[in-house]
Amino acid sequence: MRLNKIPVCERLHLSAQVLPNQVYERYQRLFKPKIDYALRNEKARDSFGQKGRDPKQLGSALEKLFSGQDGVWKKNLMLAKLHNQWSLVVGEHIGSHTEVGSYRNGLLIIKADSPVWATQLTYMVPNLKKVIGKRLPGLPIDAIKITGPQTARKKYRGFHGRSQAGRNG
Numbered sequence: 001m002r003l004n005k006i007p008v009c010e011r012l013h014l015s016a017q018v019l020p021n022q023v024y025e026r027y028q029r030l031f032k033p034k035i036d037y038a039l040r041n042e043k044a045r046d047s048f049g050q051k052g053r054d055p056k057q058l059g060s061a062l063e064k065l066f067s068g069q070d071g072v073w074k075k076n077l078m079l080a081k082l083h084n085q086w087s088l089v090v091g092e093h094i095g096s097h098t099e100v101g102s103y104r105n106g107l108l109i110i111k112a113d114s115p116v117w118a119t120q121l122t123y124m125v126p127n128l129k130k131v132i133g134k135r136l137p138g139l140p141i142d143a144i145k146i147t148g149p150q151t152a153r154k155k156y157r158g159f160h161g162r163s164q165a166g167r168n169g
Contacts, residue, residue: 078139106142118148
């Protein structure tokens with residue numbers, strides 16, 4: 001018996017009256033969000049310029065976004081300012097040997113170009129916190145971590161300094 005010759009109603013074990021209803025309900029569920037979206041757009045066009053559609057609401061939303069204590073963009077803008085004006089914030093001499101690495105949850109990571117500069121800057125961390133706090137008051141800094149240049153580690157294989165004779169003898 002071939003499946004192609006068996007009616008769909010019998011293959012799905014449904015009556016001939018139930019199958020069209022189920023198909024229609026599935027299509028209705030599929031296209032309902034599109035119809036609702038079209039109605040919502042039509043209402044928006046009809047009420048354009050009417051009371052309750054005041055652009056001040058957008059302005060207040062943007063104000064909350066860019067300003068305020070916990071403004072999303074405020075910290076990002078302050079961090080970008082710190083990146084761009086690093087030499088002005090810490091001084092030309094220190095700025096020429098360091099750069100801002102990253103910032104996350106109040107931890108500022110500063111990259112130094114040599115281990116000597118990394119050591120020197122670790123002694124200057126309290127002063128750096130004060131200076132950055134004065135120059136960029138909107139950027140909360142709880143801690144500063146100084147890192148030196150990252151070098152690739154060599155992977156040693158073999159006997160790690162032992163000679164072949166010493167191992168066997």
